[in-house]
Amino acid sequence: MTDVRSWGYVVWGILALAVAIPEIVAAFGREFVPWPGFARTVTHLQARKPWLGALFLAAFAVLVVHIIFYPWPTPLE
Numbered sequence: 001m002t003d004v005r006s007w008g009y010v011v012w013g014i015l016a017l018a019v020a021i022p023e024i025v026a027a028f029g030r031e032f033v034p035w036p037g038f039a040r041t042v043t044h045l046q047a048r049k050p051w052l053g054a055l056f057l058a059a060f061a062v063l064v065v066h067i068i069f070y071p072w073p074t075p076l077e
Helices: 004-028 038-048 050-068
Strands: none
Touching: 004 038, 038 050
């Protein structure tokens, strides 16, 4: 694994698993998990402070778009 792109897949794959596993467990195991999932956290945030919830979701949407459409808006050379 000397290729930079291969290391990128490894790093982002580990990060995706580190985020996805607790999120899936929180979504399906409400009875035995002490933490809320992302969707429940944002729902509670929007109920308390709607403007902050909207800001948080907008920032998350921008992050997702940049991850999906990488290297946009800066092209690789």
